[in-house]
Amino acid sequence: MSGFEIVFSGRPIPVRPGQTIGAALHAAGIRSWRTTRINGRPRGLFCGIGVCFDCLLTVNGEPNVRACLTVARPGDEVTTS
């Protein structure tokens, strides 16, 4: 079982194949990756099953991707939404 990496805001993040981007970030100790637009509060995983939209981020330039549903692929470039 060989892992790979994705890049989160310039930082390499280890991924086990099949994990979602949200799970890989969480496992790496990154638990928030977005700030809210009114109060500037940090957000990460909350519902974990694609319902709450708290975990949105940008993947390879595509904005507003749900981190909890999106399976990570080698070399994915992930930034905050």
Added chain:
Amino acid sequence: MKYDLIVIGAGPAGMAAAGTAARGGLRVALVDSAAQLGGQFHRQPPPELGGGNVRDDPTHERLGRDQSIEQAIQAPAPRRDFLRLRDRLTGVDLHLGCRVWAVEPSFAVHHDGGTLTGERLLIATGAHDRVVPFPGWDLPGVMTAGGAQALLKGNLVVAGRRIAVAGTGPFLLPVAAGLAAAGARVVGVFEAARQMGALARYPAKLAEGAGYAATLARYRVPYHRGQAVVAAHGADELAKVTVAKIDDGWRAIRTREIECDALAVGYGFVPQLDLPVQLGCATTRDSDGSAIVAVDDQMRTSITGVHAAGETTGVGGAELAELDGIIAGHSITGTPLPDGVRRRRERARAFARLLHEVFPVRDGWRDRLRADTIVCRCEEVPYQAICDAQALGAVDTRSLKLLARPGMGWCQGRMCGYAVARLAGEDPPPPRRPIAQPISLQNLAAYPLRSTNDDA
């Protein structure tokens, strides 16, 4: 090609219905937004992730036990149930990883990768966690119980190192047991309900609960009844929670603070009704006040050609959902129901009603709200804004939403809908969401909707 039946949702209800219908000779499509079969209850890790040993995971130093993480998190009995459901799917076309955003009469099922058409439809879209707001519940590290479970079972990632599990309902047990077995320090299960003696009438269910209780005991996880997490604290992440003893109305009596870096919290489940409401299926109320799809004893909805099964017709767990699915499948194929299915279903339904009685949500959670407590996470609506709108005359859920904007953001009220309705003194109305999943304008332009919903 037109299918005889399209089943939306590949949890226990959808799998059982699809398998039953395929055995009855129908061409069946089974659609789910997840990449794996199983739904939330039978969530499976992706095959490429399977078989890993917790010891290999560098991210969690306490995971040193001599067992695979799968063994740690998956009890044998549910695993057998899943394999039995899966093995019956021979001949069913699987459309996994397809997020259905709209269903049209006749029936065209639009998902983010295309459109399927079918003669009949079965809706088994399940439920998501019911949450209520409390100070600090928007801090990273606070997750739904189902979210913590999905992280563990679907990704083999433990939500934190020191985890509190709180809320109400039997689902807290497998969540806490799974987290403990996977190596987390579970600092406690805080169950709001106090009186559970009535459950003794169901020995099999009691035995299942006892199994989880034994796991909690093995890992020295305390199980507290009549307690609740009433606040979460931390600067930019969760650092500790306030736990309270609560009275029968859920008002806090005495509080203490407990350090933890994660909180898994859930107060039962909300049925996902977007698609049946789109189709115009009649809804009714479950015994806990939840809006559910109205079905007859054949699991037929009010719309010809549309069946529903599982949590969309009333939250009651995996066994009830599977029996619903079997009944729906036989109804659709016109084949006789095997002996005992209806009796088992009635018993499972009665147990579900009992669970609603034993694990109710009491309105005392409202006492925890402070002026600045966020009620709607998406639009960041504080409790004060709700109070202001009420002072201006917004007395029902709908006018509260229009005036203060709770439920108008990304999640379309899926997270705050229950709380906002209860703050207005109502049971949550059935959702009216003409589009069930966010989609690109390109998708929308490609499939013009003939929607009868004029009210978003």
